[in-house]
Amino acid sequence: MGREPWEKELKDGLEKGTEDAMKQQDEIWASIKKRIDSERASQSSEPAAVPFAPRKTKARRSGRKTASWMVGTAAAAVIVLALSVQTPPVQAFIDQVKEWFAPQKTVEQELEGSPETSVDSLHESADYVIYIDESRFKMIQGEGVDRIEPVHKPEDDRYPEVYMEISQDQEAPKVVSERLEAELSDQPKVEAEAIQEPVNGFEVRAVGGTGGKEWNDPIVRYYIFDNGQGGSFVVKQQYFLEAAEGYGARFHNMMKEFHITTNAGEKQAGEGE
Amino acid sequence: MVHDLIQRLQQEYSDELFEQLYRLYADRAIRTATAITGSAASAADVVQETFIRVYRNLGMYDLSRPFDPWFHRILYNECNRYLKKHARMVPSEISEETDLPPETDTYEFDRHGDVYEMVQRLDDEHRIPIVLKYLNDLAEKDIADMMELNVNTVKSRLFKARKKLKEWMLQRQGGSQHGT
Structure with a gap:
């Protein structure tokens, strides 16, 4: 789109007004270099130079049966739900169904407007499966809480923690979401709403710190949804403002590949009848 | 070009490569920081912090994503940090009007x-x-x-x-x- 003459004048004016500052270019570089040298010198005793540790390359495995696996996965999810409506859950059978989820699948997502493809691996827990890009994340299964966290954590302690935790609660999603919203009420910014994507349930989101003005303000996002057993799955995602479009988006997208695998869905499917 | 530069930097850091990256972005960074903070001296601090942050995080930078938004975000955050430090925080939507x-x-x-x-x-x-x-x-x-x-x-x-x-x-x- 063309600009009006006065807008051209505005652009020129901004460039002209900042021209003097450009004289500092070499001076600024000298300061940057000095600081980097100093940081590298202090890190040299450490086994790995963290800032430039080569990134683990993406596990792009060509020749995988991506399309068929994706179809298989979708079919498995449908079967899990369908079976749960028709018959009481049989653990052995459910386990068999779990096997129908592809061990790996190609996930395409858009981050900051750019398409990204990763080969995500299946992780199974007692009542669900989820796909994780293992080049970026690892899963730590604990008692009652499974935690997904970055493989490469920033060592700089100015970065708030980044993780996603999956647990279950005996109470219904709405009750849990109201409770969590109340618990977060001391945070500068709290929002709660019913959602249909990436899961059908509730989202409670809080921004800590300055409430969204600082790069490192912590963000906590909960997804609360029916676990099919009268209770809820509670997924807690924590990251920080600057990482909202990175980790935040990845966690959000990861939930699109979350599948309940027990008799979960019985209630949900039943309600739909 | 930027992509290759970053890829090489991720593999192995060198002052020469990082300076190339700096020279590519210094112009817009200095001008932007000057116009936002309103002072060339403040802009020097902001730009310096921005590139230090880029240095520290380049290892984690995802090559499949465009570099410019990532860089601009860091630059903006550093400007904002400066403004806040000098009590000139950019109001969020809450105080939009x-x-x-x-x-x-x-x-x-x-x-x-x-x-x-x-x-x-x-x-x-x-x-x-x-x-x-x-x-x-x-x-x-x-x-x-x-x-x-x-x-x-x-x-x-x-x-x-x-x-x-x-x-x-x-x-x-x-x-x-x-x-x-």
């Missing part, structure tokens, strides 16, 4: 008639989108992402700021015409 100087405001454009000075007269929440749009040629969506604002909020701020700037510029034009 900050008014611009009233319509009747006039400035002595004979002395302060420079366009850059006019931009500096805007408050932070209106000046920053203008700087990002006209100095960096960023799209409204990119500005919104960077400032963590709704696109419509950015559009609204740009609209108000443009209106005011245009008014001042016409005023100056009229003034100088009368003066000659």
